[in-house]
Amino acid sequence: MSDRAESFPLHRREVARTLLGARDDTLIVTGLGSTNWDFTAAGDCARIFPLWGAMGGAVPTGLGLALAQPTKRVLVATGDGEMLMGIGSLATVAVQAPKNLTICVFDNERYGETGMQATHTASVADLSLTAQGLGIRNAAVITDDAELKADLDNIVNGEGPVFRVIKVRAEPLEFVLPSKDGVHLKNRFRAELLGPGAV
């Protein structure tokens, strides 16, 4: 296993804070599991729907949401392991081509929840090339803070589908957990977006 990810300069919690802070109206789906803790740490709120399970489901959940709300910006933030489990969903996104959808993969090249084992990106797999090959043309890799800052407007406001692999450091971090109650998470999200009558 390559140890390179332990010296990647970007820290995932700071990336989450940057993305969350870039717009106050983005609808966010986070994938199992570290991106849940990253965005909860950045500022748990009703417009974030964290997935505590359903591995591989972050992108298609974001797609259904983006198609339902074409005038709102939707961000899917998930990990490399979660993305690999639902990789075909990128082709499904490419065919639908929602202009309001951004997918950010926080790629630490590890399965964080199971003991930091190497994912396929630690050796040979390139998720940005994969996304391009599956039809998402606006796909790129971000490796440091200067690149993130320079690209931020495009990431959060640019014409979608936007796909970014953000290489983040493989590092031990404190768990910052959102509610585990799926019904509560669903209801708070719908009430925020659609009003109290939606619950």
Next chain:
Amino acid sequence: MLEWGDDIFTAVKEAGVGQVAYVPDAGHKRLINACIADNDIKAVSLTTEEEGVAVTAGAWLGGEKCVMLMQSSGVGNCINMLSLIETCRFPFAAFVTMRGQWHEFNPWQMPMGTTTKQALETAGCLVDEVEDPADVGAKAAATLHKAFVGQQSAVLLLSQRLVPVKTFGK
């Protein structure tokens, strides 16, 4: 054959469904083509059925009803993703064309075809079945009502007797 697809389509339209997620399927061909041709329905072609379960959840988060169309073999692909539906109590409606039931040519369809109902019930879905084409419209409407009014996970299995016998020319 497959005119019953029109009855499901009518029920889908009357229920105000905005998204239909599907895996291409011979039995659902007529219905899928009607959904693709409809300007008010976003037809989402999937690479695997489990994506559709998550698309359905995302659509509901955004205030839109989504229906899934698939074949019995695809139900097996959905099992873990259906935990999203059960845990968050998302409404879920699916129409499943059956294999492994009636003049099945392909033995590889038997394991999933003969256990579809049990698999879905184990995953928390309410399952109804229909064999008579005259009943499809009413049962489709009831499935959609169960999902979107009753807020349940509801699946209608469409018997293999409703679809043309597949022989691969043999």
